Amino acid sequence: MNKNALRIIITGATGMVGEGVLHECLNHPDVAAVLVINRKSIGLSHPKLREVIHPDLYDLSAIEQHLSGYDACYFCLGISSVGISKEEYYKITHTLTMHVGETLCRLNKDMVFCYVSGAGTDSTEQGRSNWARVKGKTENDLMKLPFRKAYAFRPGFIKPTPGLTRTHSFYKYINWLFPIGRAIAPGGFCTMRELGLAMIHITQRGYERDVIEGKDIIQLAQ
Template sequence: MNTHTKVRTILTGATGMVGEGVLLECLNQPDVEQVLVINRKPCGVTHPKLKELIVKNFFDLSAIEDELAGYNACFFCLGVSSVGMKEEAYTEVTYKLTLHVAKTLVRLNPDMVFCYVTGAGTDSTEQGKSMWARVKGKTENELLKLPFRKAYMFRPGYIKPTKGQKNVHPFIFWLAPFEPLFKLFLSSYMSTVKDIALAMIHTVTIGSEKPILDVKDMNQLAKAK
């Protein structure tokens, strides 16, 4: 690992399972020296490395822009389920919101590494039948065009939370008894939140040649030295 590079990251989605797990791991890693969480509500975590800004409207960051400069990473874990949502509404909160935040950050931090959490099955062609996959694919494609130092698209499958996490979807607990079977037959689709967090940190300290990271790529990058 390049120990000369210290990670100063902005993090979104800290009240969700992935975001909370990434936050906790960042606070535990010596290569991360500062975390700025942008939330709509308090994340409930306190730490000397952590600063939190409460923002009611992510489409209007003008009041906090001065506090968003000076970071070399963004771990964008904010997202919503598409279940029950129309495409227009899902596009508003997935595509438009993400691109608005990203464009603001790249203007303030052109040397930033931007990591975006999408999901396995994301449709880069933007032409498939799955609405969420098309919208996520469009979001990925536009993020990769922005002039960040690097942008990485994270496509996790089944995610195992970190012990002690509070924000975990109930279905994760229902699936827990089947984890040994998943590891045996579906290991290429499994990762831990810790591995996702370490992979994100390593995009800054080490880097990856692949802009789109599937589960195998993430797990390998998490273990990189």
């Protein structure tokens, strides 16, 4: 892999995390090309950016010809478990993610897969929280796929990048907490820029752990 010319696939670019990671990739000198897979257009034009609109991520057969020749996938697609059934949450969080992962590792033998999970995820799959168990199973099953490497990123509070448009209103109102939280519990607070840079750097350099907690994100971003 040419470390100075990364080719990256991003899912979830219509959400806050995906938009932030995409922003870092487009502005990083070591990233040559970015492909985003979305159900609807993100409405962005950039020399490095290519967009594939596809309504059904559970079946990628119609767009497989666009998905080979990439060094990494930054999987930023996800939903909250609030207000939906356990079955629907499992389908979107595990079934969809695994289908994308299985397809991409078949088409890209040397790919690094970075999955945005979340702080509190349960690797044992035995805890009381359903969302944490499902996220943990998704992490574990992704790491069994024949990628060059799969990493599970577990950010806590993420400070949005100024100027981006898909920031959750929740973060806009509590951003003032960031410097306090970072000082008291730095591992639980990172910036969107740090998260994006951590993914790029882990693709280039690797890392000694598969599960990337907040403190690892900060270290990898440097």
